[in-house]
Amino acid sequence: MVEEALFGMGILSVQSRHGFLTDIDGWKRSLTANIVVTTVCNKRCPNCCYAGIVRDGNPRHLSPERIADEVRLVGDVAIVYLLGGEITMHPEFERLLTLARSARGRGKLMISTNGFRLREFEKQLWRIDGSMVTTSDRDHVDCGGGPRPCYRIRSTVGVREGRVYPCCVACGISDAPSTELSDGWERRVLEVEAPCERCVFGT
Numbered sequence: 001m002v003e004e005a006l007f008g009m010g011i012l013s014v015q016s017r018h019g020f021l022t023d024i025d026g027w028k029r030s031l032t033a034n035i036v037v038t039t040v041c042n043k044r045c046p047n048c049c050y051a052g053i054v055r056d057g058n059p060r061h062l063s064p065e066r067i068a069d070e071v072r073l074v075g076d077v078a079i080v081y082l083l084g085g086e087i088t089m090h091p092e093f094e095r096l097l098t099l100a101r102s103a104r105g106r107g108k109l110m111i112s113t114n115g116f117r118l119r120e121f122e123k124q125l126w127r128i129d130g131s132m133v134t135t136s137d138r139d140h141v142d143c144g145g146g147p148r149p150c151y152r153i154r155s156t157v158g159v160r161e162g163r164v165y166p167c168c169v170a171c172g173i174s175d176a177p178s179t180e181l182s183d184g185w186e187r188r189v190l191e192v193e194a195p196c197e198r199c200v201f202g203t
């Protein structure tokens with residue numbers, strides 16, 4: 001009842017499953033959203049946190065049009081990262097950047113890449129605001145200790161094939177709980193459990 005009244009007044013505050021009071025509009029504007037555009041990768045890192053989709057025997061690329069739709073539906077988050085797998089393995093890398101840029105408008109648009117093919121594509125990168133170069137070899141994984149869910153659950157969401165996941169890693173676990181990427185996703189995703197027990201950062 002109180003929540004309904006607050007929503008009605010536009011204050012947009014809820015208590016999530018994890019016990020935090022959240023200003024949803026403000027929270028959404030501070031979020032990073034990772035959108036998976038391909039499950040294909042040219043590496044095989046031992047602690048790949050997206051192994052559940054990169055090694056499922058079903059390699060797939062999202063069409064640039066669908067990627068642009070997902071960028072639009074994610075809306076006014078702080079940063080959108082496009083990633084894989086390895087994003088430069090997408091056969092329409094240039095076109096996907098063009099359409100995603102246009103869908104994102106002035107909002108920050110970045111890519112996450114393992115960097116091994118970046119020189120080849122450097123002339124395409126003017127369309128984005130930056131890139132993060134990352135891999136998951138053993139030295140870089142902070143397994144063990146610390147609270148679970150970890151800090152990622154509040155600072156990031158993952159998007160894969162029309163679904164939103166409660167952190168940037170959950171979308172790399174094939175059957176993790178998720179909610180539909182459609183109007184109101186930012187409220188619904190607060191109630192989705194993170195699959196910490198199956199995550200390389202949660203074991």
Ligand code: SF4
Pocket residue numbers: 041042043044045047048049050051054084085086114134135136
């Ligand atoms: S960590 Fe990144 S670069 Fe390594 S296998 Fe996974 S998706 Fe590929």
Ligand code: SF4
Pocket residue numbers: 148149150151152153167168169170194195196197199200201202
């Ligand atoms: S699934 Fe992994 S990355 Fe996500 S909140 Fe849990 S421990 Fe953190």
